[in-house]
Amino acid sequence: xxxxxxxxxxxxxxxxxxxxxxxxxxxxxxxxxxxxxxxxxxxxxxxxxxxxxxxxxxxxxxxxxxxxxxxxxxxxxxxxxxxxxxxxxxxxxxxxxxxxxxxxxxxxxxxxxxxxxxxxxxxxxxxxxxxxxxxxxxxxxxxxxxxxxxxxxxxxxxxxxxxxxxxxxxxxxxxxxxxxxxxxxxxxxxxxxxxxxxxxxx
Amino acid sequence: xxxxxxxxxxxxxxxxxxxxxxxxxxxxxxxxxxxxxxxxxxxxxxxxxxxxxxxxxxxxxxxxxxxxxxxxxxxxxxxxxxxxxxxxxxxxxxxxxxxxxxxxxxxxxxxxxxxxxxxxxxxxxxxxxxxxxxxxxxxxxxxxxxxxxxxxxxxxxxxxxxxxxxxxxxxxxxxxxxxxxxxxxxxxxxxxxxxxxxxxxx
Numbered sequence: 001x002x003x004x005x006x007x008x009x010x011x012x013x014x015x016x017x018x019x020x021x022x023x024x025x026x027x028x029x030x031x032x033x034x035x036x037x038x039x040x041x042x043x044x045x046x047x048x049x050x051x052x053x054x055x056x057x058x059x060x061x062x063x064x065x066x067x068x069x070x071x072x073x074x075x076x077x078x079x080x081x082x083x084x085x086x087x088x089x090x091x092x093x094x095x096x097x098x099x100x101x102x103x104x105x106x107x108x109x110x111x112x113x114x115x116x117x118x119x120x121x122x123x124x125x126x127x128x129x130x131x132x133x134x135x136x137x138x139x140x141x142x143x144x145x146x147x148x149x150x151x152x153x154x155x156x157x158x159x160x161x162x163x164x165x166x167x168x169x170x171x172x173x174x175x176x177x178x179x180x181x182x183x184x185x186x187x188x189x190x191x192x193x194x195x196x197x198x199x200x201x202x
Numbered sequence: 203x204x205x206x207x208x209x210x211x212x213x214x215x216x217x218x219x220x221x222x223x224x225x226x227x228x229x230x231x232x233x234x235x236x237x238x239x240x241x242x243x244x245x246x247x248x249x250x251x252x253x254x255x256x257x258x259x260x261x262x263x264x265x266x267x268x269x270x271x272x273x274x275x276x277x278x279x280x281x282x283x284x285x286x287x288x289x290x291x292x293x294x295x296x297x298x299x300x301x302x303x304x305x306x307x308x309x310x311x312x313x314x315x316x317x318x319x320x321x322x323x324x325x326x327x328x329x330x331x332x333x334x335x336x337x338x339x340x341x342x343x344x345x346x347x348x349x350x351x352x353x354x355x356x357x358x359x360x361x362x363x364x365x366x367x368x369x370x371x372x373x374x375x376x377x378x379x380x381x382x383x384x385x386x387x388x389x390x391x392x393x394x395x396x397x398x399x400x401x402x403x404x
Contacts, residue, residue: 149397159390163365165374172367172374188361195351195398 012050014040019051019061020108028058028111059119062112066126069097070133077133083141084198088190090137091160094130095167095186102174109170131157138197147197160193214252216242221253221263222310230260230313261321264314268328271299272335279335285343286400290392292339293362296332297369297388301381304372311372333359340399349399362395 018039023031032054037044051057076090101109116123134157141147150156166172167186176182220241225233234256239246253259278292303311318325336359343349352358368374369388378384 155390156394158387159394162368162387163391163394165368166364185360185364188357189365192358192361192365192398193394196394196396197398 008050015047015050015057016061016064019057020065023058023061023111024105024107027107028114031058031061031111033057055118058111059115059122062108062115063122063125065108065112066122067129069094070126070129072097073130074133077136082146083137083144084146084194087134087137087141087147087160087197088187088194090133091164091167091190092183092186095164095173095183098168098170098173099179099182102170103179109174112170127161131161134160141197147194149197156197163193164189210252217249217252217259218263218266221259222267225260225263225313226307226309229309230316233260233263233313235259257320260313261317261324264310264317265324265327267310268314268324269331271296272328272331274299275332276335279338284348285339285346286348286396289336289339289343289349289362289399290389290396292335293366293369293392294385294388297366297375297385300370300372300375301384304376305381311376314372329363333363336362343399349396351399358399365395366391 019036033047034044037047073090073094076086079086135153138150138153138156142150221238235249236246239249275292275296278288281288337355340352340355340358344352
């Protein structure tokens with residue numbers, strides 16, 4: 001429901017800012033369009049013009065929050081350094097972001113879990129963005145010679161994300177024990193993955 | 203509480219057989235020592251001599267069930283074929299066993315989830331047994347030359363099990379979509395892992 005003109009775009013962003021604050025304070029189940037309108041001193045009809053429902057409001061807040069995550073990791077994907085090092089850095093950075101969210105952002109994670117069920121496309125788009133970043137790094141690795149065995153980069157990117165799933169999935173990170181132990185285990189998985197990608201084709 | 207003489211050993215096995223049947227029928231929460239005694243036409247004092255509590259009964263049933271799983275995969279670990287092929291076979295076999303349990307053995311899985319919380323040592327022993335099997339295959343691969351890059355086999359075994367976690371963890375298998383799609387994705391992860399292990403040291 002994002003409108004085109006800058007004014008309505010600003011209003012949309014302000015609605016999401018307010019909604020995010022309320023979601024963090026009261027939890028995702030209690031976030032309503034009416035409460036957002038009240039907090040912004042607007043009529044709820046005015047807010048409904050931008051966001052049609054409670055589910056859409058939650059989905060929009062979580063979608064923006066996930067975009068911030070993929071924006072952070074994208075900085076590594078777009079870097080100029082050796083691709084093999086960037087792949088390690090990217091996988092560790094994503095794990096560190098997820099660990100931080102687990103310890104510091106429980107309400108947003110609860111919101112994300114709800115949105116995954118209600119609006120699966122929000123998570124699918126996020127996963128697709130992350131996969132595109134890994135594909136970019138693998139393509140760079142074929143070019144700079146640091147990942148000569150990257151092969152079919154789409155297949156490899158999916159396999160890499162699947163192989164590191166337990167360090168990136170919030171529920172598994174939350175149940176996975178001490179953060180530093182998880183990161184050490186992830187480093188070993190990344191070494192295993194990199195050994196295969198770095199291997200020279202026969 | 204397993205006793206030494208064959209007679210009490212037999213009795214212990216019969217108690218677990220009965221308990222497993224009851225657990226499958228009524229679920230893990232409802233499994234009691236008293237019900238097992240009634241089903242076996244014994245006094246419950248007699249059953250308590252072998253199993254001291256409801257939690258111990260659940261744990262013993264699940265421990266035996268998990269031993270059957272590791273017994274199946276151990277056949278592959280102890281085989282004589284090329285180690286790289288056996289590693290793939292082992293990882294796929296474990297995933298197939300877990301998929302079967304998810305579709306056919308929901309009550310036992312619920313029991314396992316409960317036991318993991320109540321008696322974490324049961325799952326830890328199971329994980330340790332599986333890891334020893336992977337270590338065995340990696341050692342074989344160093345000897346037969348099919349996995350020359352297996353390196354520190356303990357570290358590699360843990361990394362391999364962590365990298366395939368989402369295909370072996372019952373909850374993730376249950377939520378992971380179509381079994382054949384999961385197996386195809388696992389095959390790609392295994393190829394990625396094998397490429398690293400097969401790589402010749404530089």
